[in-house]
Amino acid sequence: MPAIVINGKSYEVSAEPETPLLWVLRGELKLTGTKYGCGIAACGACTVHLDGQPIRSCVTPLSAVGSKAVTTIEGVSGAEADALNTAWNDGDVVQCGYCQTGQLMSACALLRTTPSPTDQDIDEAMSGNICRCGTYPRIRAAIHAAAAARTPTV
Amino acid sequence: MSRFPTLDRREFLRVSALAGGGLLLGAWLDFGTNGMLEAAEAPLTDGEFSPNAFIRIAPSGSITIMAKNPEIGQGIKTMLPMLIAEELDVDWSAITIEQAMSEPAKYGSQVAGGSTATPTNWEPLRKAGAAGRQMLVAAAAQAWNVPAAECTTASGVVTHKASNRQMTYGALATAAAAMPAPDMATVTLKDPKNFRIIGKPMTGVDNHKVVTGQPLFGIDVVVPNMVYGTFEKCPVFAGKAVSANLDEIKALPGVKNAFIVDGGTVLNGLLSGVAILADTWWAAKSARTKLKVTWEEGATAQQSSAAFKAKAIELFTQAPARALRADGDVNGAFAAATKTVEATYEYPFLAHATLEPQNCTASFTNDAIEIWAPTQNPQSGRVLVSKTLGIAEKDVAIHITRSGGGFGRRLNNDYMVEAAMIAKLAGVPVKLLWTREDDIRHDFYRPAGFHKLKGAVDASGKLTAWQNHFVTFSNNGTDFVPSAGMDGTEFPSLAVANRNVSVSTMPLGVPTGYLRAPGSNALAFVNESFIDELAHAARKDPLQFRLELLAQLPTETPRGAMVPSRMKGVLEQVAQKSGWGTRKLPKGSGMGIAAYFSHRGYFAEVVEVNVSRAGALTVKKVWAVGDVGSQIINPSGAMNQVEGSVIDGIGEALAQEITIEAGRAKQSNFNDFPLIRLKQVPVIDVSFRITEYPPTGMGEPALPPVVPALCNAIFAATGKRIRSLPLTKHNLSWA
Numbered sequence: 066m067p068a069i070v071i072n073g074k075s076y077e078v079s080a081e082p083e084t085p086l087l088w089v090l091r092g093e094l095k096l097t098g099t100k101y102g103c104g105i106a107a108c109g110a111c112t113v114h115l116d117g118q119p120i121r122s123c124v125t126p127l128s129a130v131g132s133k134a135v136t137t138i139e140g141v142s143g144a145e146a147d148a149l150n151t152a153w154n155d156g157d158v159v160q161c162g163y164c165q166t167g168q169l170m171s172a173c174a175l176l177r178t179t180p181s182p183t184d185q186d187i188d189e190a191m192s193g194n195i196c197r198c199g200t201y202p203r204i205r206a207a208i209h210a211a212a213a214a215r216t217p218t219v
Numbered sequence: 220m221s222r223f224p225t226l227d228r229r230e231f232l233r234v235s236a237l238a239g240g241g242l243l244l245g246a247w248l249d250f251g252t253n254g255m256l257e258a259a260e261a262p263l264t265d266g267e268f269s270p271n272a273f274i275r276i277a278p279s280g281s282i283t284i285m286a287k288n289p290e291i292g293q294g295i296k297t298m299l300p301m302l303i304a305e306e307l308d309v310d311w312s313a314i315t316i317e318q319a320m321s322e323p324a325k326y327g328s329q330v331a332g333g334s335t336a337t338p339t340n341w342e343p344l345r346k347a348g349a350a351g352r353q354m355l356v357a358a359a360a361q362a363w364n365v366p367a368a369e370c371t372t373a374s375g376v377v378t379h380k381a382s383n384r385q386m387t388y389g390a391l392a393t394a395a396a397a398m399p400a401p402d403m404a405t406v407t408l409k410d411p412k413n414f415r416i417i418g419k420p421m422t423g424v425d426n427h428k429v430v431t432g433q434p435l436f437g438i439d440v441v442v443p444n445m446v447y448g449t450f451e452k453c454p455v456f457a458g459k460a461v462s463a464n465l466d467e468i469k470a471l472p473g474v475k476n477a478f479i480v481d482g483g484t485v486l487n488g489l490l491s492g493v494a495i496l497a498d499t500w501w502a503a504k505s506a507r508t509k510l511k512v513t514w515e516e517g518a519t520a521q522q523s524s525a526a527f528k529a530k531a532i533e534l535f536t537q538a539p540a541r542a543l544r545a546d547g548d549v550n551g552a553f554a555a556a557t558k559t560v561e562a563t564y565e566y567p568f569l570a571h572a573t574l575e576p577q578n579c580t581a582s583f584t585n586d587a588i589e590i591w592a593p594t595q596n597p598q599s600g601r602v603l604v605s606k607t608l609g610i611a612e613k614d615v616a617i618h619i620t621r622s623g624g625g626f627g628r629r630l631n632n633d634y635m636v637e638a639a640m641i642a643k644l645a646g647v648p649v650k651l652l653w654t655r656e657d658d659i660r661h662d663f664y665r666p667a668g669f670h671k672l673k674g675a676v677d678a679s680g681k682l683t684a685w686q687n688h689f690v691t692f693s694n695n696g697t698d699f700v701p702s703a704g705m706d707g708t709e710f711p712s713l714a715v716a717n718r719n720v721s722v723s724t725m726p727l728g729v730p731t732g733y734l735r736a737p738g739s740n741a742l743a744f745v746n747e748s749f750i751d752e753l754a755h756a757a758r759k760d761p762l763q764f765r766l767e768l769l770a771q772l773p774t775e776t777p778r779g780a781m782v783p784s785r786m787k788g789v790l791e792q793v794a795q796k797s798g799w800g801t802r803k804l805p806k807g808s809g810m811g812i813a814a815y816f817s818h819r820g821y822f823a824e825v826v827e828v829n830v831s832r833a834g835a836l837t838v839k840k841v842w843a844v845g846d847v848g849s850q851i852i853n854p855s856g857a858m859n860q861v862e863g864s865v866i867d868g869i870g871e872a873l874a875q876e877i878t879i880e881a882g883r884a885k886q887s888n889f890n891d892f893p894l895i896r897l898k899q900v901p902v903i904d905v906s907f908r909i910t911e912y913p914p915t916g917m918g919e920p921a922l923p924p925v926v927p928a929l930c931n932a933i934f935a936a937t938g939k940r941i942r943s944l945p946l947t948k949h950n951l952s953w954a
Contacts, residue, residue: 080501081472088501092447097439098432100623102574103655107889110574138432153430157422157855160863161292162429162436163574163623169430188898195889197574197624198292199866200859201900 069130071096072140082128087111089127090137098138098166102195109194112167113137119174121193138166145176148211156207160198168194172208181212268392270351270400272325273303273344280389282309282375285319287326288336289595290425291625292863293918294856295336297424299344301853305416306348306408308372309388316424321597321617329619331595332630332733334818334916337852341914342408349406357401358394359386411850420855425621437593437620438652440580445648446475447500449507450637452492452661455516455882456728457484459491463512468495471509473502476645480637486730487631487663489607494641500652519728520882524667527879528565530725531669531690535563539688539721540696544707547717552684556675559684560756564672564745565943568877569665569734570884570892575623576658579638582648587614592635593622600632604639626867627733631663656887663732664877664884666692666703668741672749675717680757682768685715687746692731693724700727702737709742710781710816711750714771729879735867736919739817743923744872744930744944747813751931752940761812761931762794781816788908789823789844790814796906797825797842807831807953808839809935813927820920821846824865826901826928830936834952836873838901838929841865843921845907848914857917861905864921870895872926874947 068077071094080089085104090096090113099122102110106121113122114136149172152158159165168191175182175190182190187208196204266278275283284303290296300316319326328339352372359377360367363384371378375388388395411417428435453459460479468477475496482491493512497503553559580591588610594600597617605612622629638651653661668691675684691703707720734740754764769783769790776782790812794800799812807830814823825842843861851857874893878885886892930941937953 080499084501088499092499092501095441096432097434097441100436100574101438101576101652103889105655105888105890108574108894138430150430154422154426157420157426157859159423159426159429160294160859161290161574161622161624162423162425165429166432192896192898195574195894195896197572197626197894199863199870199895199900201866201895201897202862202903203859204897 071135083126085123086125087122110164110167112170119171145173148214152207152211156203158200158203158207164196266393268396270354271347273347274351276388276392278392282314284314286316287319289331289619291331291622298853301416302344303348306345307351309375311416334918337916346406350401353401354395354398355391357398358391421853435621436623437578440591442648445650446496447503448496448649448651449503450492450494453514455520458514458516461513461515463493468506471506473497474506489636522882524879534690534723535671540723542721544720549684549717549719552717553675557678558756559675561673564670566741568667570659570662570877571626571628573624573628576653577634578652579635580650581638581642583643586610589616591618593620595625595629600635603632603636607636626735659887660884663730665734666731670745674753676757680759684717686719689722692727694726701731702733711768714768736922739923743815744926747927748930785821785846789821789846792908793823793825793842793844809932811928811931813924815923818919819915822921822924824924824928826932828932830951840902842904848912850914858905860917861921862903865925868922868925874945876945
């Protein structure tokens with residue numbers, strides 16, 4: 066049985082190697098914060114981090130995970146994640162909320178590489194994540210707010 | 220037997236129901252039961268106070284407010300409890316909000332649809348809170364032996380100022396439970412100027428759970444011993460499964476069972492298909508790739524979008540089947556006109572594409588079923604499950620989960636009855652989850668439609684004739700299929716003396732249903748675009764042309780009809796906000812205006828676009844002004860709804876289309892049914908015009924005008940008139 070590392074913890078999983086990581090997380094491990102939206106990497110609802118990089122878990126087979134560290138919404142932490150969480154709450158971003166965990170995982174990866182993103186940086190990093198409710202203006206504003214909260218004021 | 224027994228608190232319940240229910244029944248149709256003031260049936264611990272189904276106060280001081288309606292992203296789980304908390308006079312931060320199960324006898328209507336929750340709950344839920352407050356005050360007054368009128372409340376505390384005494388609601392809970400329920404006619408409500416919760420921007424009560432990924436949605440439900448299911452239906456709507464390689468499927472890894480489910484021909488009932496159950500959903504879905512089914516496709520296999528269009532064009536050459544509204548002398552007005560304009564408009568079928576695919580979890584035992592469903596309409600789901608499974612309605616218990624989007628899709632409960640029947644046949648709890656492909660291919664689509672329009676203007680630029688021949692769908696020539704109808708009074712019909720609004724129909728085997736602002740989302744595009752055409756023909760500013768049309772409407776409007784002064788108000792405000800008519804834009808840039816009344820709400824919107832010479836469209840900015848009455852209950856949620864509606868409408872117009880070919884949907888996922896993405900979204904300026912009318916709902920009315928405002932802006936920028944959607948069909952390049 067392969068062992069995978071999720072949110073810093075090692076799990077032995079029984080799924081076949083070709084099983085998408087999404088269904089290992091949602092099914093076997095009951096980590097349901099990562100969502101199924103399309104199954105073809107077109108909506109971003111299933112975004113998790115693999116060694117810190119945002120990936121679409123619905124098309125990432127278990128065999129491609131290997132010993133790389135998987136981080137899901139249940140385990141994401143650190144200054145960027147905290148700032149985003151606060152900004153998402155304060156900005157009342159959520160409508161139905163289904164896409165938002167994937168949005169946050171993409172946004173967190175963005176802020177870790179680009180602490181003060183421009184609108185264009187946000188367009189590029191976030192346009193793989195669909196929000197069917199159209200909370201996009203608030204997502205953009207929350208990312209800017211989180212970045213500002215992380216940037217030391219002079 | 221029922222596994223959901225009623226608890227033994229009937230005597231108290233009867234008293235309060237008798238004392239309170241009658242008035243509500245008479246005043247509020249949506250509370251069509253007198254259960255409004257029944258006490259909560261959740262087991263109360265000793266000394267708890269539950270003046271009605273919506274409020275529970277424990278001696279410890281904990282206050283629970285029930286959220287009755289399904290939360291689908293419209294913010295109702297936050298907004299409705301605000302009404303109760305305001306009048307109960309408790310701090311928003313001090314309460315716990317719980318999602319109610321589907322129990323209409325206790326909560327009244329629990330449907331998320333038609334933007335109805337605000338108008339139907341605005342008064343009853345405030346009265347529910349006020350009645351609770353009044354009983355707590357009565358308990359305190361009795362304890363202190365002072366007149367109730369001398370007691371005041373604030374933040375969950377009753378105060379008698381003269382004697383400097385205070386008691387918390389928790390301390391009063393036991394005594395309050397023994398007080399008679401007040402006559403609802405005597406329950407007084409706060410003066411709005413004293414509101415402390417209503418009108419304040421409140422963040423969503425489940426935001427923290429959402430952003431930390433806690434299980435909330437139907438897809439997240441786990442029940443003991445459940446298996447995972449997938450269900451393959453005939454790609455042709457309502458086709459029947461004749462046979463399948465079930466033995467082969469049952470031998471695949473993880474598969475527990477596979478069987479054919481018989482179905483009927485009612486499109487929103489149980490349809491035939493093949494169920495595969497496995498110990499993981501991925502195993503079930505993997506097995507499905509090996510599934511081979513022989514289908515009996517049925518007559519719908521002969522239908523296609525291309526054939527509908529061809530038939531519509533043919534019908535346009537004939538006299539309409541029937542008139543919806545005919546007055547004056549249309550032909551005479553055309554003959555006398557200075558200018559006539561004719562145009563044909565069309566729009567496609569659309570899917571809802573809720574981001575959470577349809578799903579439902581069901582557990583069937585001993586002729587009773589327990590269901591966990593993301594549904595907008597649990598009441599109709601209960602009836603459907605009861606009838607289809609042949610069990611009593613009281614033995615269908617429905618837990619309302621959060622829905623990952625609704626948009627009208629989950630007003631139908633097809634996925635619920637599928638899960639219920641599969642669980643019954645399998646004899647184990649089943650979690651049914653549709654694939655995205657199932658979801659796009661088995662929707663209740665916004666119906667396509669075709670309109671042949673003709674208008675006339677006289678020498679003064681006044682609209683003197685309006686003619687609309689609508690070709691839509693009906694299977695008996697009389698009743699429109701769901702969401703495919705039109706009213707002959709659609710604006711601007713009543714503003715024109717000579718009018719002829721008529722209809723011809725074609726049969727349809729494709730399921731249709733209610734997509735956000737149903738009817739309006741298509742008719743606004745047609746009518747508000749053609750009004751723009753007529754304004755240009757009349758050489759008038761499109762805003763001015765609309766204001767003149769509004770002035771021609773009868774001032775006495777029947778109840779529920781558009782009030783012209785309110786539409787005028789939002790048009791003038793959006794013109795002022797957007798600088799309409801004051802900015803000179805270069806070719807390739809343009810502004811368009813449109814306004815629409817739907818779901819009791821008035822929205823006027825201006826869209827500014829830029830179109831490159833090569834035809835690349837950028838939607839730059841949208842100004843939206845709404846009139847939904849005297850009070851914006853939760854400004855944060857309301858703004859979010861308007862922004863979302865505007866973005867939704869732009870997304871539909873840009874690229875969305877469901878094409879029917881050989882009786883099936885051609886599109887199947889976000890690669891061929893593209894949803895709008897962040898980089899396509901304009902800046903949106905939202906404002907409200909406060910009027911003296913009672914508050915109305917926010918889920919829908921902001922959507923319809925954005926589509927024609929966008930198309931009218933494209934015309935202003937390029938001179939190209941958009942008469943069919945989506946925009947991806949058009950070459951917008953200009954020289």
